[in-house]
Amino acid sequence: MLDYPRESKQAPQKAGKGPDIILVSSVSVAYYGFLFAGILVPAMLASPAVLGIPWSFLLGASLLIFLIVSTGIYVLVSNAQDGHHDG
Amino acid sequence: MDNTQINPISLEFFLVFVLITLGVTYWAARRSRSSSEFYTGGGNMSALGNGLAIAGDFMSAAALLGVSAMITQVGFDGMLYGIGFVSGWPIVLALVAERLRRLGRFTFADALSTRVSERPIRIFSALSSLIVIAFYLIAQMVGAGQLVQLLFGLNYNVAIVFVGGLMVCYVIFGGMLATSWVQIIKAVLLLCGTALVAGLTLARFHFSLGELLGTAVAIHPHHAAILAPSALSRDPVSGLSLGIALMFGTSGLPHILMRFFTVPDVKTARVSIFYACLFNGVFFLMVFIIGFGAIGLVMPNPAFHTVSGALRGGANMVTMHLAYAVGGSALMGFISAIAFATILAVVAGLTLSGASTISHDLYACLVGSKSEKHELAVMRAATLVIGGAAIALGIIFRNQNVAYMVGLALSIAASANFPVLLLALRWDGITTAGALYGGIIGLVSAFGLTLLGPSVWVKTLNHPAAVFPWDPPAIFTVPLTFVAIIAISLYTKQK
Known part of the structure; x- marks a missing residue:
């Protein structure tokens, strides 16, 4: 029942791996950087940054916006690469 | 001002929702004849529609009621859940989506079985998927029963049977097409309702976030501490582990992965994930405003509390009370109906x-299907069985603390499904033995360590101390599964 890998090849990926690596590493650094800031300097995060809004809220909201924007850029780049290959 | 009484506006809104979705189911039933139409809705959904449906899978009642309640109770820690859920989308997009969409047909096991032996990997992925779905379903059913009991005054068991009956009806008759449209309608309503409550709440603070947060700090018993992530600094290992479960769990959830096959091509699948990320991000930003706004508008108002000082209807009702505070019984009725929808x-x-x-x-x-018609008959029978099981489990677990179950489902998805799927899609060296035994190690370790952890061992089984102190265990079990799959694959390949 248990055998070696089947002959079928890996799934084809038209888009390059560059955008994959950049997206995963940038999101991981931002997300875990945010979590580590919460572990190491929680008091700093509670202090006000601008207009009475604390760093925690500002960074949390910025992280959410970063996740959305980076996902959008990745989709634009990957779909353009796909289109290039299709063409 | 007892706003936990049965609200006729909630009932009206909810009945309208049920009628519309049953109409959609009737329309979908006439269009769903083949297995492809049943499993994927014909594969012709638009990126926006699929994005709303995917986002809808994550914008659950737990997210709306639970996260806002958590923010009201402990402040910033609740935000970490929202951010964690959204961080899963870039991961699923970059690591899984494209290759899964190119290799699979209806389920993620289709993609796995093109890389390793079909029989063992399908049995493993079916077992793992059903376990993840069961835990998710129990948590949702128990939440549904409690919510309906509270909002509409229905008996708990009647409420569970009602929810189970409706969900079976959507799936049996309308398949993926009806299920997706129900999800889309609900996602639009939920985004509108949440925006309305968040907007009206901000208006009470002159559209100043600083004023809203300042009021929350002044009123909350923990004052400025609610602006900092206290749980993270108290237990960093559990905090990071939760981050891993939320970030990678999405890539292993079978009901999310299945939605990549409902669109015509890879490009549309990518755009739909972007929409899901956008809608989820905006939704959680609004939930943060609701949670902190409730500290300022609900917490100091005695009308929302019992004589003993507890919140009327329980902590999870904070969004409903806030809706009442900013928009009266009409808005509360609308939000209640949306929560149930x-x-x-x-x-x-x-x-x-x-x-x-x-x-x-x-x-x-x-087993081997005799015909497509036969396969669809089995699917309908399976829906009935799952619906019946969900109703029974919802009743059995009625008085249990089931909050850990969504976390457990995400832990298993991150620890078992995600590593197997990722390595099968991206590593040439994977063998059947590696995928199978590595996946089983991930499944058993995530399940076992959650059982021995604080959520189940202490809070549910009432033992004095946890055998395994961290919750969830993903920080240990995800790397363990990767190492196991790679080591076993290398060993069996060499042999």
């Missing part, structure tokens, strides 16, 4: 995914 849509998606696993992965691909 949310549960209905999520359980329908889970049931469809579970039924597809049984009829496609286990029956059609392993």
Whole structure:
């Protein structure tokens, strides 16, 4: 029942791996950087940054916006690469 | 001002939702004849529609009511959940989506079985998927029963049977098409309702976030501490582990992965994930405003509390009370109906995914289907069985603390499904033995360590101390599964 890998090849990926690596590493650094800031300097995060809004809220909201924007850029780049290959 | 009484506006809004979704189901039933139409809605959904449906799977009642309640109770820690959920989308997009969409047909096991031996990997992925779905479903059903009991005054068991009956109806007759449209309608309503409550709340603070947060700090008993992530600094290992479960769990949830096959091509699948990320991000930003706004508007108002000082209807009712505070009984009724609609849509998606696993992965691909008609009959029977099981489990677990179950489902998805899927899609060296035994190690370790952890061992089974102190265990079990798959694959390949 248990055998070696089947002959079928890996799934084809038209888009390059560059955008994959950049997206995963940038999101991981931002997300875990945010979590580590919460572990190491929680008091700093509670202090006000601008207009009475604390760093925690500002960074949390910025992280959410970063996740959305980076996902959008990745989709634009990957779909353009796909289109290039299709063409 | 007892706003936990039965609200006729809630009932009216909810009945309108049920009628519309049953109409959609009737329309979908006439269009869903083949297995492809049942499993994927014909594969012709638009990126926006699929994005709303995917986002809807994550915008559950737990997210709306639970996260806002957590923010009201402990402040910033609740935000970490929202951010964690959204961080899963870039991961699923970059690591899984494209190759899964190119290799698979109806379920993620289709993609796995093109890389390793079909029979063992389909059995493993079916088992793992059904376990993840079962935990998710129990949590949603118990939440549904409690919510309906509270909002509409229905008996708990009647409420569970009502929810189970409706979800079975959507799936049996309308398949993926009806389930997706129910999810889309609910996602639009939920986004509108949440925006309305968040906007009206901000208006009370002159549209100044600083004023809203300043008021929350002044009123909350923990004052400025609610602006800092206290749980993270108290237990960093559990905090990071939760981050891993949320970030990678999405990539292993069968009902989410199944939605990549409902669109015509890879490009549309990518755009739909972007929409899901956008809608989820905006939704959680609004939930943060609701949570902190409730500290300022609900917490100091004695009308929302019992004589003993507890929040009327329980902590999870904070969003309903805030809706009442800023928009009266009409807005509260609307939000209550949306909360229930949310549960209905999520359980329908889970049931469809579970039924597809049984009829496609286990029956059609392993036993061998006589015909497409036969396979669809099995799918309908599986839906009935899952619906019946969900109703029974919802009643059995009625008085249990089931909050850990969504976390457990995400832990298993991150620890078992995600590593197997990722390595099968991206590593040439994977063998059947590596995928199978590595996946089983991930499944058993995530399940066992959660059982021995604080959520189950202490809070549910009432033992004095946890055997395994961290919760969830993903920080240990995800790397363990990767190492196991790679080591076993290398060993079996060499042999």
